[in-house]
Ligand SMILES: *[C@@H]1O[C@H](CO)[C@@H](O)[C@H](O)[C@H]1NC(C)=O
Ligand SMILES: *[C@@H]1O[C@H](CO)[C@@H](O)[C@H](O)[C@H]1NC(C)=O
Ligand SMILES: *[C@@H]1O[C@H](CO)[C@@H](O)[C@H](O)[C@H]1NC(C)=O
Ligand SMILES: *[C@@H]1O[C@H](CO)[C@@H](O)[C@H](O)[C@H]1NC(C)=O
Ligand SMILES: *[C@@H]1O[C@H](CO)[C@@H](O)[C@H](O)[C@H]1NC(C)=O
Ligand SMILES: *[C@@H]1O[C@H](CO)[C@@H](O)[C@H](O)[C@H]1NC(C)=O
Ligand SMILES: *[C@@H]1O[C@H](CO)[C@@H](O)[C@H](O)[C@H]1NC(C)=O
Ligand SMILES: *[C@@H]1O[C@H](CO)[C@@H](O)[C@H](O)[C@H]1NC(C)=O
Ligand SMILES: *[C@@H]1O[C@H](CO)[C@@H](O)[C@H](O)[C@H]1NC(C)=O
């Protein structure tokens with residue numbers, strides 16, 4: 001219980017007096033009072049948003065959910081602290097880690113080391129770089145999500161870190177353009193929620209604390225922080241963007257995966273940079289005291305994003321427990337903590353690759369002799385092998401940039417892995433890495449021998465990073481032109497993308513583009529993960545954790561960018577689309593897409609039949625029973641109330657893993673704006689050729705409810721539910737309907 005002990009130690013209003021005694025970063029009253037933004041009169045949502053209701057006082061933790069003993073220990077410990085020591089417990093100081101809480105030797109407390117980030121222990125050598133969140137989301141594999149979380153946690157632990165600054169459920173992925181979406185798992189809250197739960201359980205089973213971030217509404221990078229006067233760096237010229245989110249939307253989309261995180265007993269939660277309904281996230285009492293600590297029963301501590309605290313006492317009163325950073329000191333000792341994790345990362349990278357197209361038997365490759373590789377994503381980064389944090393032109397991308405990146409101790413490039421494999425087959429590999437050159441060439445003239453290769457592999461990349469939203473959804477470096485140039489000369493063009501997520505793929509119907517593989521950000525074994533899939537050692541089973549639209553302009557909810565005025569409070573981001581993000585939006589308006597949410601091919605084929613559904617409870621009420629709050633909220637919401645099962649069969653020629661996905665459509669009595677269907681179950685099922693298996697889904701109360709803004713409860717609507725099970729959000733194989741209430 002070491003992790004939770006420390007979390008208790010840092011939590012609760014017993015420390016408020018300590019904070020009052022400390023000279024904090026600023027002053028000011030409660031943020032609700034300070035907030036004086038005047039809404040534009042022409043907005044129709046005038047009465048709906050614009051302020052954050054005050055929720056005080058900050059609730060005390062009770063230890064509920066298995067931390068009762070730890071709470072007693074923590075109280076006894078805190079009772080021995082001097083006022084200065086208490087102050088030290090709640091704010092960072094310079095030290096060896098990204099965040100440091102100093103030790104108190106006289107009490108045997110060795111301090112706390114907080115380290116980035118969501119795919120690696122970043123500020124460290126001899127550590128592994130794991131697949132990114134988006135890759136883990138694309139596996140749709142709960143076992144892999146846990147295994148990745150555990151292995152990563154073991155490395156943090158072995159490096160002496162106490163807190164992993166991850167995983168990420170905010171950004172969720174409201175906008176396809178947001179710069180940090182790849183750090184998280186999916187724009188679907190259900191998939192993201194499962195991934196949060198598995199990752200956090202993995203981290204904490206390894207003996208380190210997880211820090212679920214960024215609470216909440218952190219859906220864009222642009223103007224996430226205030227603009228400061230360059231001369232007087234404490235003076236804010238323009239305030240941070242405000243995410244203005246209505247109550248139903250914040251519950252059903254943005255809070256949803258954090259509820260899973262709290263249920264998984266995450267020791268800490270990081271509040272975000274931007275404002276929510278006008279109030280800074282780290283001093284938003286409705287968000288921290290109300291939603292997180294009261295409604296979700298969070299028992300751990302809230303830590304600010306680095307520099308995200310804008311007041312002292314009022315932030316603490318609004319629910320903040322720890323202020324970060326404090327300053328960086330000398331770096332880590334060298335200790336090799338990688339173990340056998342390279343093997344896992346190779347597997348995870350392959351499992352997070354999504355096969356989008358495969359025609360004319362293009363894949364798996366059958367020992368091709370003449371292989372041509374194109375594109376600047378194929379080979380070694382030319383600028384640096386250690387830091388993968390710059391958007392360089394030449395070199396493969398296995399991670400995005402910012403605090404969520406990792407420092408590679410080695411990186412297997414696609415070109416190296418393809419060459420190793422091809423030489424085993426007695427083949428030859430020619431390559432062209434200069435995108436400008438390829439895009440402007442008649443590729444037929446480049447080829448030596450002057451014949452069409454057995455396969456042309458085009459390696460494309462798409463950069464994304466913290467602190468910057470994406471300017472477009474295309475692949476980078478003229479990648480589209482590279483594909484066109486190669487496909488004009490090669491009737492077996494296989495395109496691979498290493499990408500933060502959404503890419504419009506305008507050439508996807510080109511007859512010579514025979515296969516497309518979205519390989520995301522696979523981590524340090526990138527090339528090996530890729531070759532395993534290309535050559536069929538691994539049958540691809542990844543599915544898209546987001547939708548690929550036909551055109552970048554098809555996506556709604558872009559980040560707020562073009563604010564041309566200079567008023568202090570002019571950066572307002574209105575979440576007017578409400579629940580309609582990603583597939584919920586495309587489905588609501590019947591918009592055709594290129595590859596829908598949940599889509600992914602395999603080298604075999606699967607069938608689904610025999611949908612069965614049966615109630616677990618016969619006397620279900622619309623209102624949940626009001627049970628005492630536990631971490632995750634009202635336990636009644638997590639109780640299984642309906643069972644669904646299907647039979648999944650491997651109908652093709654090779655073994656492989658299917659991902660049956662269950663979608664729920666709420667009855668028409670649910671309030672307006674309810675999405676047509678929403679993911680509420682999935683499993684990854686490995687099947688030998690010809691094998692069939694029954695797959696069960698237990699629907700919990702929350703899965704069949706909507707958030708009722710009037711009663712402030714999750715309610716099950718009356719009337720007929722529709723459920724579908726299929727292999728994507730638009731490939732629905734079987735359906736059924738039933739009523740739950742009454
Ligand atoms: C945001 O504003 C909406 C509409 O006024 C309100 O219902 C909701 O509780 C607010 N949420 C937060 C976190 O302030
Ligand atoms: C929290 O506990 C302290 C110390 O026992 C007490 O003074 C305070 O009133 C409690 N706060 C709440 C909200 O119950
Ligand atoms: C900062 O100081 C410089 C030099 O005095 C001045 O030119 C500049 O305008 C100042 N910037 C702002 C934002 O006031
Ligand atoms: C890439 O090719 C273009 C066009 O031929 C050329 O101008 C450029 O110098 C090349 N870049 C490198 C790094 O060789
Ligand atoms: C490209 O080169 C090939 C071989 O030299 C030639 O047959 C073809 O016409 C050229 N294509 C274009 C568009 O110039
Ligand atoms: C497809 O590739 C072949 C060469 O293998 C080429 O002759 C043909 O023109 C290409 N088709 C298109 C549509 O570019
Ligand atoms: C490409 O063209 C060659 C020569 O015409 C043919 O043998 C081969 O089957 C074609 N490959 C594909 C994938 O269509
Ligand atoms: C995408 O949409 C924009 C705006 O409607 C249009 O100008 C552009 O041609 C479209 N692109 C494609 C590839 O269809
Ligand atoms: C800001 O200016 C740009 C360029 O002039 C314009 O396209 C955009 O619409 C303006 N944005 C707003 C919110 O007025």
Ligand SMILES: *[C@@H]1O[C@H](CO)[C@@H](O)[C@H](O)[C@H]1NC(C)=O
Nearest residue numbers: 585586587588589590591676
């Ligand atoms: C979408 O299609 C469905 C089924 O064809 C239809 O019932 C619905 O009205 C359409 N919605 C819109 C917004 O066009």
Ligand SMILES: *[C@@H]1O[C@H](CO)[C@@H](O)[C@H](O)[C@H]1NC(C)=O
Nearest residue numbers: 614615616617643696697698
């Ligand atoms: C519901 O399904 C689970 C496993 O999928 C099973 O353990 C449980 O017995 C089922 N409950 C009922 C009432 O059928």
Ligand SMILES: *[C@@H]1O[C@H](CO)[C@@H](O)[C@H](O)[C@H]1NC(C)=O
Nearest residue numbers: 617618619620621624625636
């Ligand atoms: C349903 O009825 C059973 C038996 O009377 C009872 O034990 C159970 O608590 C009830 N469930 C709900 C959700 O009311």
